[in-house]
Amino acid sequence: MSKSRRDDLVETALKLFYSGGFNATGIDRILAESGVAKMTLYKHFRSKDELILAVLHRRDEQFRNWLMAEMEKAAPGPRGRLLAMFDALEAWFEGRAFKGMGFRGCAFINAAGEFGDHTHPAHRAAAEHKRRIVDYLERLCAEAGAADPARLAEELALLKEGAIATAHVRGMPEAARLARDMARRMIDESCATSPGTVPG
Numbered sequence: 729m730s731k732s733r734r735d736d737l738v739e740t741a742l743k744l745f746y747s748g749g750f751n752a753t754g755i756d757r758i759l760a761e762s763g764v765a766k767m768t769l770y771k772h773f774r775s776k777d778e779l780i781l782a783v784l785h786r787r788d789e790q791f792r793n794w795l796m797a798e799m800e801k802a803a804p805g806p807r808g809r810l811l812a813m814f815d816a817l818e819a820w821f822e823g824r825a826f827k828g829m830g831f832r833g834c835a836f837i838n839a840a841g842e843f844g845d846h847t848h849p850a851h852r853a854a855a856e857h858k859r860r861i862v863d864y865l866e867r868l869c870a871e872a873g874a875a876d877p878a879r880l881a882e883e884l885a886l887l888k889e890g891a892i893a894t895a896h897v898r899g900m901p902e903a904a905r906l907a908r909d910m911a912r913r914m915i916d917e918s919c920a921t922s923p924g925t926v927p928g
Contacts, residue, residue, distance in 0.1 A: 734772060737762045742783045743828065746835050750780055750842045750850070777849065780839075784853040787835050792860060794825060806871035807915055810884060811908055813865075817888065818904035821895040833896035837889070861885060874918040887911055 740762040744753045755776055759766055773779040795816055802812035819825050832838075836854035843850040866881035874880040887907040894903035 733764070737764050737769065737772075738779075738782050738786050741779055742787055742835075745780065745783055746787075746829055746832055746838075750839060755779075780850050781853060784836070784839060784850060784857070788853070788857045788860070790826075791835075791857070792864070795861070796864060798825075806868040807919070810865065810868050810872065810915055811911060813884070813888065814891065814904045814908035814911060817891055817895075817907070818901055821891075821901035821904055831895070834889075834892050837892070858885070858889075861888075869915075869918070872915065872919055874915070876918065880914065880918045883914055884911055887914075 737758070741753075741758050744758055744761065755766070755769070758779075759769060769779075773782065795813065798816035798819070799809040799812045802815060803809050816825070821831050823830050836857045839850045840854040843854075845851060846855075862881050862885045865884050866877050869877035869880040869884070887910055891903040891907040894900050
């Protein structure tokens with residue numbers, strides 16, 4: 729199977745797992761939608777779990793590239809980029825991002841919920857995705873002059889996760905704007921107490 733054909737398979741699985749769940753979506757449906765033969769699938773993925781991991785890795789790359797690009801094009805400075813994260817989330821919640829997939833919550837929260845054992849590879853992949861987001865936020869917080877960049881990054885990540893959960897469970901895309909207002913206050917407070925604050 730060519731790389732592009734493998735990519736088609738992973739993309740199809742991503743959409744189906746995201747809309748229908750990892751456990752509830754069977755291999756036969758993925759094969760039918762992708763047009764790949766079962767024998768070909770198992771030449772590249774020895775199990776459904778391996779396909780799930782490939783999907784989570786693809787989603788990690790897709791989501792982080794999208795989020796960081798949205799933040800970076802929205803503002804030149806680190807403060808503006810931190811706040812722009814919530815504008816990007818609102819676009820996602822309203823279905824204006826990831827065309828063809830809609831918004832059904834966070835694929836990584838969903839995966840961690842379905843694979844609750846923290847040692848399960850899918851759960852570890854979900855945790856790694858979240859850690860990478862926090863690492864990126866911490867770099868921006870340091871550039872913004874936060875007194876404690878690691879703490880502020882974790883606080884902003886909590887706001888992000890709360891907004892995602894609220895938008896998904898309660899159907900409230902405006903949760904992103906509420907979180908943005910809270911984030912502005914937190915950033916202002918953290919950066920006001922630190923010398924050499926970088927504007928933006």
